[in-house]
Amino acid sequence: MSILPVAKLPELPPDNSMLYRKFGREVANYFSGSPLNRVSFLRTDHKFLGAAFTHPSARFLLVDNLAPLVHDTKPPRLAWSTRAEIAPVIASNPFEKTEEEVIRSYNSDLEPQPIVLFLGLDEKDTFSSAVGVETRQTETESAFSFNSFSGSPYFAIDVTPRGNGAIAAKARALVKASTAKGLLFYGNARSMNLSAPEAAVYGQARGLFDWNARNPFCAGCGQPTLSVNAGMKRTCPPTDLAGVESNGVPKDRRPCETRKGVSNLSFPRTDPTVIMATVSADGTKVLLGRSKRFPKHWYSTLAGFLEPGESVEEAVRREVWEESGVTVGRVVIHSSQPWPFPANLMIGAVGQALPGKGEDIFLGHDPELEDAKWFTMDEVRRALQYETAGIGDPVREGYKEGDLRLPPATAIANQLISSVVEGFHELTQSKI
Numbered sequence: 001m002s003i004l005p006v007a008k009l010p011e012l013p014p015d016n017s018m019l020y021r022k023f024g025r026e027v028a029n030y031f032s033g034s035p036l037n038r039v040s041f042l043r044t045d046h047k048f049l050g051a052a053f054t055h056p057s058a059r060f061l062l063v064d065n066l067a068p069l070v071h072d073t074k075p076p077r078l079a080w081s082t083r084a085e086i087a088p089v090i091a092s093n094p095f096e097k098t099e100e101e102v103i104r105s106y107n108s109d110l111e112p113q114p115i116v117l118f119l120g121l122d123e124k125d126t127f128s129s130a131v132g133v134e135t136r137q138t139e140t141e142s143a144f145s146f147n148s149f150s151g152s153p154y155f156a157i158d159v160t161p162r163g164n165g166a167i168a169a170k171a172r173a174l175v176k177a178s179t180a181k182g183l184l185f186y187g188n189a190r191s192m193n194l195s196a197p198e199a200a201v202y203g204q205a206r207g208l209f210d211w212n213a214r215n216p217f218c219a220g221c222g223q224p225t226l227s228v229n230a231g232m233k234r235t236c237p238p239t240d241l242a243g244v245e246s247n248g249v250p251k252d253r254r255p256c257e258t259r260k261g262v263s264n265l266s267f268p269r270t271d272p273t274v275i276m277a278t279v280s281a282d283g284t285k286v287l288l289g290r291s292k293r294f295p296k297h298w299y300s301t302l303a304g305f306l307e308p309g310e311s312v313e314e315a316v317r318r319e320v321w322e323e324s325g326v327t328v329g330r331v332v333i334h335s336s337q338p339w340p341f342p343a344n345l346m347i348g349a350v351g352q353a354l355p356g357k358g359e360d361i362f363l364g365h366d367p368e369l370e371d372a373k374w375f376t377m378d379e380v381r382r383a384l385q386y387e388t389a390g391i392g393d394p395v396r397e398g399y400k401e402g403d404l405r406l407p408p409a410t411a412i413a414n415q416l417i418s419s420v421v422e423g424f425h426e427l428t429q430s431k432i
């Protein structure tokens with residue numbers, strides 16, 4: 001039975017700081033650890049964006065219905081396109097105008113252009129050295145630089161065909177041409193088999209494209225919005241050129257609260273979620289649960305959304321009690337994981353149950369879990385060694401029916417479970 005290779009996690013370099021000496025290496029989870037410098041403060045600089053977009057070393061990730069273009073390999077590799085290859089869809093520089101000029105020229109009658117995201121600068125040629133992708137066209141080609149920043153510019157383009165206009169037709173043709181080269185749009189990104197650097201970059205692109213697609217209308221007034229700021233902002237234009245003759249005066253749109261002062265209605269949202277490994281009061285067992293959608297014998301850590309006016313620690317205690325009936329005392333933050341499905345930040349924690357009745361399991365509060373159990377450290381340790389896989393992955397050869405199955409190493413749940421098996425709760429308690 002074929003099992004896809006397990007992707008490696010990002011690894012942050014050690015340092016000699018006091019924090020590193022006391023707490024060790026920082027945990028970095030899958031979908032984090034992007035090698036690109038986002039230089040986010042330059043997304044409003046159209047001169048920077050325009051120069052980066054038109055530079056020969058610029059590379060573009062095509063995304064169709066949130067699926068990235070990849071090489072058909074095992075594991076898959078992101079396929080980066082050149083500006084010449086994307087020219088049929090985006091022939092001109094989309095960043096020629098300032099944000100203010102783009103807003104003033106808004107015309108709701110025109111077919112919208114594909115959204116172009118600026119992902120960042122690859123300052124160390126990470127992708128070319130890591131996966132064999134050439135970021136420069138010739139040996140003599142100069143690197144891109146702007147002020148004190150340099151590196152190959154990386155973008156993502158949403159080529160999802162929408163509607164029946166000319167631009168949609170060009171997008172369909174580009175999608176067809178890309179797959180004709182033997183490439184494919186990878187629709188199973190949740191299997192988490194991309195390399196860690198590529199997963200982080202794709203996660204950034206996926207989250208932003210999904211947010212843009214979900215917010216075509218203003219939450220304040222219901223009128224159509226416009227993507228600006230290299231895909232990182234949607235604005236509600238005050239005027240519209242629809243139906244206006246050439247060189248005519250734009251028509252005023254209805255008033256909108258988002259145009260007054262500072263408003264977060266037009267910026268990407270991230271939904272915080274707590275996910276936690278819960279250990280018994282004596283530290284010898286781990287609480288794991290399973291939902292109805294899990295494969296047989298597959299268990300994981302508990303998780304849930306953070307509510308307004310609630311701290312991370314409070315959310316951990318509430319979610320564990322609501323889902324399993326177990327009462328948690330002390331909570332310690334472990335690590336976090338961006339989860340672009342569609343826009344979650346998984347805040348990983350370790351909690352310890354209170355002794356006695358605090359460890360009693362009761363599933364009558366919240367029907368989310370089908371089952372919850374306390375597993376010994378030895379049971380969990382063995383499963384970590386032999387029985388980890390994604391939800392849709394087949395069991396490994398030699399699997400014994402009934403044995404515990406756990407999420408793969410690329411899931412933060414696995415990292416939390418591994419941490420308590422290795423004594424994270426003992427170390428943190430001794431430092432309090």
